[in-house]
Amino acid sequence: MYKTNINLNLYKTFYDVAKYGSISKAAKYSFTSQPAVSKAIKKLEEELNIQLFYRNLNGVLLTDKGKELLYFVEKSYSNLIIAERTMLETENLERGKLSIGMPSNIGSFFLFDKIIDFHKKYPNIEITIITGSTSNLINLLDSHKVDFVIDTSPINVKLNDGIKVTKLDEVNYCFVVKKNTKNIEYKNINSLSDLKDMPLILPIQGTANRNDLDDLLMSNNINIENVINIHTSEMIISAVKKDLGIGYIIYNLVDTDIKNNELEVLNIKEKLPTAEINIIFDKSFLTTAPKKFIENYIDYEFNL
Secondary structure, three states: OOOOOOOHHHHHHHHHHHHHOOHHHHHHHOOOOHHHHHHHHHHHHHHHOOOOEEEEOOEEEEOHHHHHHHHHHHHHHHHHHHHHHHHHOOOOOOOEEEEEEOOHHHHHHHOHHHHHHHHHHOOOEEEEEEOOOHHHHHHHHHOOOOOEEEEEOOOOOOOOOOEEEEEEEEEEEEEEEEOOOOOHHHHHOOOHHHHOOOOEEEEOOOOHHHHHHHHHHHHOOOOOOOEEEEOOHHHHHHHHHOOOOEEEEEHHHHHHHHHOOOEEEOOOOOOOOEEEEEEEEEHHHOOHHHHHHHHHHOOOOOOO
8 A cells, every 4th residue: 555645855865866866965954964864864775675876986877766865856846836925926916926048149139138128127026047859858858857859840859748839930941141252153153053162161960950851962963072061140141241252141140240241141042941949838837927928928819
């Protein structure tokens, strides 16, 4: 028969030891004695009739069963944090938190101004913006460390039940060069085939935006070799401004540079790839602050 009187303190101690990888560190940061921490872990192991940790000279390591338990404990801990936020956040947003996960390039043109306006309107809301890869951001969403994610398609990550992906907008890619570039050959480019022997500055291989471009080039039997592969959009733009080559970038990211006559778009006759911008969230875990932000600052009608 299963217990109903669960000792949450034992699981909190287990969580601390797993988090710090050390009984002594867990004791230090929880203001508890080492013997008390060791005793709690031993008691939990006895109650569950499993070994949770391997002990070694450097601290402790989770056993397979310990890793399995940690998954559920972390989920429960995250749920408690969301529950506490739900209780603390007021409808008029006099206090609360908003945490958004998104790639830095998308945030710079799609959400930043909205976040600034939200902060001005609700200055007591603590705002956190976390950047990273799609897989990392989805992991943060699963653990409730971000309220929602803004990212481009495709979302090639397995999503848990309850997580919804909704299209917000669509952006276009383009090829850009430095305005008044020294390479006069750029002026004659009007087709993908003209790029074959040109110096190109592209996103790194394996990324979604690079894959779409590679597929387009392959379908047109175009093989490119003179390529600089760069991970971030900011560095691609910087390289183009130094006249190192022709950059492939989301148009929105260079719109201001084009208006300021720093960069120029090449008029390629073929249709270039586009990217959908999506919001990814779990409705069940949206507290007041992120709900307000989505309702008032995301250009989409959500049925929250």
